[in-house]
Amino acid sequence: MHYTKINREICIACGLCQIIAPTLYEYDENGIAYTVRDGNQGVIPVEKEEMDLFKKAYTSCPTGAILRSTQPFSEKE
Numbered sequence: 001m002h003y004t005k006i007n008r009e010i011c012i013a014c015g016l017c018q019i020i021a022p023t024l025y026e027y028d029e030n031g032i033a034y035t036v037r038d039g040n041q042g043v044i045p046v047e048k049e050e051m052d053l054f055k056k057a058y059t060s061c062p063t064g065a066i067l068r069s070t071q072p073f074s075e076k077e
């Protein structure tokens, strides 16, 4: 299982992750990304069929703001 969330402090609002993986990422009115399904908690696993796009988004983020883990992230931001 893979979990993801955004480090919103270093996201530069480029929009790439949402374009690449719109089922995983969305951005707020300031363009700062968050994970769609769990409100950026990082507690709902990436679906198997989303893994390719997840990896593509992860490697495309210019600031490394996309976080990944094999464990659910804690609820702390």
Ligand code: SF4
Pocket: 006, 010, 011, 012, 013, 014, 015, 016, 017, 018, 027, 031, 032, 033, 060, 061, 062, 063, 064, 065, 066
């Ligand atoms: S690709 Fe990275 S910098 Fe761009 S919006 Fe997504 S998290 Fe932010």
